[in-house]
Amino acid sequence: MAGLELLSDQGYRVDGRRAGELRKIQARMGVFAQADGSAYIEQGNTKALAVVYGPHEIRGSRSRALPDRALVNCQYSSATFSTAERKRRPHGDRKSCELGLQLRQTFEAAILTQLHPRSQIDIYVQVLQADGGTYAACVNAATLAVLDAGIPMRDFVCACSAGFVDGTALTDLSHVEEASGSPQLALALLPASGQIALLEMDARLHEDHLEQVLEAAAQAARGVHTLLDRVVRQHVREASILLGD
């Protein structure tokens, strides 16, 4: 793609954002009445839906039950219409399995699993429209869904992707920026303590730049936390008003 520069001389990206700016985030909790917890998030053009069931009985073999904590089971699925070209397999392919494992690792760090031994918590995430940053959108949606279900958590989990172009760290990459081949990483953060739940990168990045990119991603994740915080407060207030508090 000749002529497509990810960062212009004046510092604007392809969609007009600055280097450290996030896309517009809109989120809603409690979208499904049947599930224990559910949430929907839109980050720019990326749309993700998360549904949580639990803590309930272990499904399948009882031998998988852990005696001292709950089993967190995550499944990532992207709809066949989510990408520019129709996807053949919505779930079960390598990328979906890997993302499911990453989500599981992320949420095992945040959910207080020792409060529900020998039970299972299911988190199902579906991407309805993928425009970059799908892992981050899934983590953010799943956080809201787990909060909606009332499962005890240590803290929010907020995620953001970051890349490195022309000596500058860009945050919240869109699909165009992800497909360009520049190094990118995904970071999931617990904002209150600043602890990292998951950091994932499979590109080559010089270690001198790592700290800069990491700091940019952490700052963006804290920005996401601000927004999600507002969404949750609004939802709780509405729910308590409806119950006639």
Add this chain to the structure above:
Amino acid sequence: MAESVPVTAESLAGSGARAACTVLNQVVLPGEELLLPEQEDADGAGGAGERPLPLNAGVCSRVRVVCGPGLRRSGDRLLVTKCGLLRHKEPSSGSGGGVYWVDSQQKRYVPVKGDHVIGIVTAKSGDIFKVDVGGSEPASLSYLAFEGATKRNRPNVQVGDLIYGQFVVANKDMEPEMVCIDSCGRANGMGVIGQDGLLFKVTLGLIRKLLAPDCEIIQEVGKLYPLEIVFGMNGRIWVKAKTIQQTLILANILEASKMSCSSSRLSRSRMKPSGVLAGVALSCLSALEQYSGQMWLFRGRGAVLQLWARPGLQGRARRLPAEGGEVRGAVGCAAGSLSSSSVSGCRPRKHVA
């Protein structure tokens, strides 16, 4: 479309713990830390008034505070683990700092000792019944835990029966156990729930609201017609009335009561029906759409609501001329939807089959 993200101070949980008493009845989120009251006194300046000199200087005397659902102890602070409103209850006996808990909305039940729940018998194995209470494990119920049950006189409990009982053992490490007798050996309303009736599920917060001592909905509903209601703290309600239609109306009223408006809010709407029940009944009107051509009378606090469902009739309310001093409010509903401009917070709902 792009949005700059200034990090505001009010949402940063890491900016420091707040005192628990300053956030009472406000929204708290996971990750926040709360300080307990007596720590402020110790940290604050040794101010006005005389304070007895502590014998072991440097250690402040702590008042015992009970940590309820949604809060965990982390060091000497309280860590919030669920999102909701922070509540506090003063101690009744005078000693201790009371109870703090987070009032959160939940659908999934976690067994708690002493809770009365409705369970469904799923299996009979030897001397115990396995009862599904909606938690992460089925509870066990011994056949001897019924009033008047002995080894020779077994209770008549079949798979699929509804049981109303309470938990005697309910912690995270063990399988929950329930019984249908109280500590004196009397049934006290517990046991097998009778035939017929309808079991449905609501959120846990709604059950707590309906079981509050000053709940008007239950009092109003009790004046409608003879009925039986059993509330289980696991979110299950069992209702029974004389006919199936009455039972279904009752179920719809209870389900819709999670969106009930107080009388003061109703008076702002143009319909002005009186009574809490009126508002609740209006919000479940679309559930009656299949009973076209029939009429039910609801009495609530002096006003009588006449409800009917007829397809094609637009949702509106009008007062019929009073007969014998009775005020009647009449509301009709179109098949499928209630005009949302009239009553706030009401949505069309499907009836429970």
